[in-house]
Amino acid sequence: MSNFISGGFKAYLYRDLLLSVRDKTDLVKPLIFFLLIAALVPLAIAPEAQRLAKLAPGLIWMLAVLATMLSIERLFSDDLNDGSLEQMLLSPNLLIMPVLGKVTAHWLVIGLPLTLLSPVIGIWFSLPSVAVIPMMLSLVLGTAVLSLIGAVGAALTLPRQGGVLLALLVMPLYMPVLIFGSATIQSAVDGLNWIGPLAMLAAFLAIAIALCPLAITAGLRLAKNG
Amino acid sequence: MAVKNILKVENLAFVRNDLVQFEPISFVLSLGESLHLEGANGSGKTTFFQLLIGMLQPSAGKLYFRDQLFKDCRFEYLSDILFIGHQAGVKSALSVEENLRWMSPDNTTPKQITLALKAVELAHYANIPCHNLSAGQHRRVALARLMTSNASLWYLDEPFAALDKQGVDFIESCMQNHLEKGGSIVFSSHQDLAKMAARRYKLTPFQEQS
Amino acid sequence: MKLNVQWTWFHRLGSPRWFYQKTQRWLPWLSLVMLTLMVTGLVWGLAFAPPDAKQGNSFRIIYLHVPASIVALAGYYFMAIAGAIGLIWRIKLSYMLMRSAAPIGAALTFIALVTGAIWGKPTWGAYWVWDARITSMLILLFLYLGVMALRNTYSNNEVADKAAAILSLVGMVNVPIIYKSVDWWQTLHQSATIKLTGAPSMHPDMFMPLVVMILGFYSFYAVSLFLFTRAEILRRECRTSWVKQLVTHNLVEK
Numbered sequence: 001m002s003n004f005i006s007g008g009f010k011a012y013l014y015r016d017l018l019l020s021v022r023d024k025t026d027l028v029k030p031l032i033f034f035l036l037i038a039a040l041v042p043l044a045i046a047p048e049a050q051r052l053a054k055l056a057p058g059l060i061w062m063l064a065v066l067a068t069m070l071s072i073e074r075l076f077s078d079d080l081n082d083g084s085l086e087q088m089l090l091s092p093n094l095l096i097m098p099v100l101g102k103v104t105a106h107w108l109v110i111g112l113p114l115t116l117l118s119p120v121i122g123i124w125f126s127l128p129s130v131a132v133i134p135m136m137l138s139l140v141l142g143t144a145v146l147s148l149i150g151a152v153g154a155a156l157t158l159p160r161q162g163g164v165l166l167a168l169l170v171m172p173l174y175m176p177v178l179i180f181g182s183a184t185i186q187s188a189v190d191g192l193n194w195i196g197p198l199a200m201l202a203a204f205l206a207i208a209i210a211l212c213p214l215a216i217t218a219g220l221r222l223a224k225n226g
Numbered sequence: 227m228a229v230k231n232i233l234k235v236e237n238l239a240f241v242r243n244d245l246v247q248f249e250p251i252s253f254v255l256s257l258g259e260s261l262h263l264e265g266a267n268g269s270g271k272t273t274f275f276q277l278l279i280g281m282l283q284p285s286a287g288k289l290y291f292r293d294q295l296f297k298d299c300r301f302e303y304l305s306d307i308l309f310i311g312h313q314a315g316v317k318s319a320l321s322v323e324e325n326l327r328w329m330s331p332d333n334t335t336p337k338q339i340t341l342a343l344k345a346v347e348l349a350h351y352a353n354i355p356c357h358n359l360s361a362g363q364h365r366r367v368a369l370a371r372l373m374t375s376n377a378s379l380w381y382l383d384e385p386f387a388a389l390d391k392q393g394v395d396f397i398e399s400c401m402q403n404h405l406e407k408g409g410s411i412v413f414s415s416h417q418d419l420a421k422m423a424a425r426r427y428k429l430t431p432f433q434e435q436s
Numbered sequence: 437m438k439l440n441v442q443w444t445w446f447h448r449l450g451s452p453r454w455f456y457q458k459t460q461r462w463l464p465w466l467s468l469v470m471l472t473l474m475v476t477g478l479v480w481g482l483a484f485a486p487p488d489a490k491q492g493n494s495f496r497i498i499y500l501h502v503p504a505s506i507v508a509l510a511g512y513y514f515m516a517i518a519g520a521i522g523l524i525w526r527i528k529l530s531y532m533l534m535r536s537a538a539p540i541g542a543a544l545t546f547i548a549l550v551t552g553a554i555w556g557k558p559t560w561g562a563y564w565v566w567d568a569r570i571t572s573m574l575i576l577l578f579l580y581l582g583v584m585a586l587r588n589t590y591s592n593n594e595v596a597d598k599a600a601a602i603l604s605l606v607g608m609v610n611v612p613i614i615y616k617s618v619d620w621w622q623t624l625h626q627s628a629t630i631k632l633t634g635a636p637s638m639h640p641d642m643f644m645p646l647v648v649m650i651l652g653f654y655s656f657y658a659v660s661l662f663l664f665t666r667a668e669i670l671r672r673e674c675r676t677s678w679v680k681q682l683v684t685h686n687l688v689e690k
Contacts, residue, residue: 003327003328003330003331003334004315004328004329005304005305005331006332015328018319018320019317019319019320022319022320022355023319082313082315082316082317083311083312083313083314083315084315084317086281086309086311086313086315087315087329089281090279090280090281090304090307090309091304092300092301092302092303092304092305152606156586156589156599156602156603157586157589159589159590159591160588160589165582165585165589168578168581168582168585169582169586169603171578172578172579172582172607172610172614173606173610175575175614175618176610176613176617179617179618179621180617183621215602215606218598218602219599219602221281222590222598224276224281224282225281225282225592225594225595241594242592242594243591243592243593243594244593244672245675
């Protein structure tokens with residue numbers, strides 16, 4: 001097993017997954033939140049299947065955004081507090097590898113389970129079955145982008161945590177993802193071409209994987225300076 | 227050509243919030259030598275360590291590692307230093323042994339880990355998750371790195387703070403061993419060492435020129 | 437030698453003190469220009485320009501709305517570029533200009549949004565429509581607020597500047613993306629795309645006051661920027677001798 005100096009993508013991915021598994025509340029909290037809020041929506045709006053079905057694409061995506069935003073804040077704060085971040089920054093190797101490892105671990109713990117749970121929400125909101133696969137595909141790609149962008153916000157707000165600033169920073173960046181994510185589902189429901197918006201999500205993912213780690217590492221170094 | 231000096235610091239200065247933190251620092255450290263940084267609380271010792279490990283960018287001055295500029299040999303430099311600061315760097319969800327293994331070089335054998343844990347009196351806690359341990363015990367896990375590390379240059383920021391006599395003895399023997407093997411150490415402390423004499427360097431506040 | 441002179445000029449341009457002294461001389465003239473332009477534009481547009489064939493008198497709000505939107509967006513690019521210059525060449529003055537640009541831009545964006553809503557109600561029946569332009573303006577406001585909030589997160593000034601600069605640059609890329617995304621979203625939903633640019637060709641009698649107002653808003657931006665930056669300079673350089681002299685000199689005079 002590698003150490004903090006030689007550890008790259010795999011080492012940090014494995015380590016963060018191990019930490020999440022050991023602290024089981026971390027794993028389950030955002031998913032429970034996802035389900036709870038989803039259950040509240042029909043009570044707030046109307047239990048009629050038609051109305052819910054109209055709102056379903058956007059609602060599901062809003063829930064994904066909220067769940068990611070709430071959980072991403074903790075990505076680096078524990079490391080900052082116990083000194084692991086300092087040791088991570090001391091590594092002579094490229095910092096983007098450990099960062100990508102951590103973000104991937106976050107996605108595996110939050111985004112992927114969300115995607116797997118989404119058919120349940122689809123059933124709750126009377127989503128037509130033709131839209132289920134497009135929905136899951138959009139979530140698989142989109143939540144990865146959300147994790148990456150959220151990590152940028154998490155790194156930049158390390159010195160003073162407290163959700164609102166993080167939300168303010170990442171919200172403008174989440175908007176295109178949200179638009180095309182729910183558009184994928186909506187297009188599928190309407191019988192239109194849903195590969196187009198999905199391709200946009202894939203493009204966002206490619207750009208995010210390329211650019212976000214740079215912004216994240218810059219933010220982490222700034223956090224230790226401030 | 228044999229390199230005599232492992233570390234050379236030339237007029238290193240740092241500005242934070244438009245305030246110069248300390249009088250520019252210059253010294254040379256050779257192999258097998260140790261340097262004791264002195265200065266009142268708040269004189270900038272921790273900031274200086276942060277500059278040394280590359281966490282902060284200096285506002286002025288140069289840093290040479292084995293006669294090469296820091297920015298030219300960043301990889302070799304960071305691969306060959308050990309830094310123990312105020313924070314232990316210990317993960318609560320992992321066990322003592324897992325934490326030490328993470329912070330030790332790749333080729334550390336399990337036997338070496340066990341020896342190190344024995345030396346800091348944590349051998350019985352090897353498989354206990356660290357959230358069951360006190361802050362002082364976390365610190366001991368971090369200090370166990372002194373036995374497993376194979377870095378040439380050690381940076382220790384206030385290693386003796388709030389330690390009992392056993393702890394102080396442990397660190398001092400590790401330091402002595404390290405120096406005998408040709409390693410070098412820069413450390414800060416408010417007290418003098420009992421077992422060995424080290425060169426001193428005092429950090430002074432910056433004098434404004436009018 | 438030419439090379440020397442260039443270097444000196446660039447160096448001087450980056451000096452807070454030089455900026456403070458120069459703006460001291462420019463401000464009175466610039467303020468005069470601004471007042472002239474604004475008053476002329478307002479009076480001309482609000483009182484003398486002919487009423488629109490379709491909208492009647494309610495269109496006059498564009499004399500505030502359009503200039504505010506234009507300068508708000510231009511101001512964001514100014515802020516991002518100032519941040520980039522600060523990051524690349526490490527010029528402190530550039531960072532100070534960036535910091536001052538944020539609250540001014542935020543205020544202008546807010547004015548643009550409010551006046552846009554006032555215009556929308558009598559003209560199209562709704563205070564707010566989620567079309568590409570309005571949504572992008574709203575996101576611009578959030579970006580400005582984000583830059584302002586971020587600098588308070590870091591206690592270290594130099595670090596705060598860097599973080600705000602990074603955020604501004606990221607936002608600069610993001611605004612066109614959002615504009616395009618919302619545009620596409622609107623066409624997908626086939627909602628009524630309301631053209632907020634008004635009539636494609638404006639009568640010169642209506643257009644001229646608009647030009648005057650735009651210039652007026654630009655000069656307003658410059659005046660505010662200088663005032664804010666001067667205050668920031670005094671704050672940041674408070675330990676230097678020239679600032680101390682300035683303050684004591686003023687105190688002694690009084």
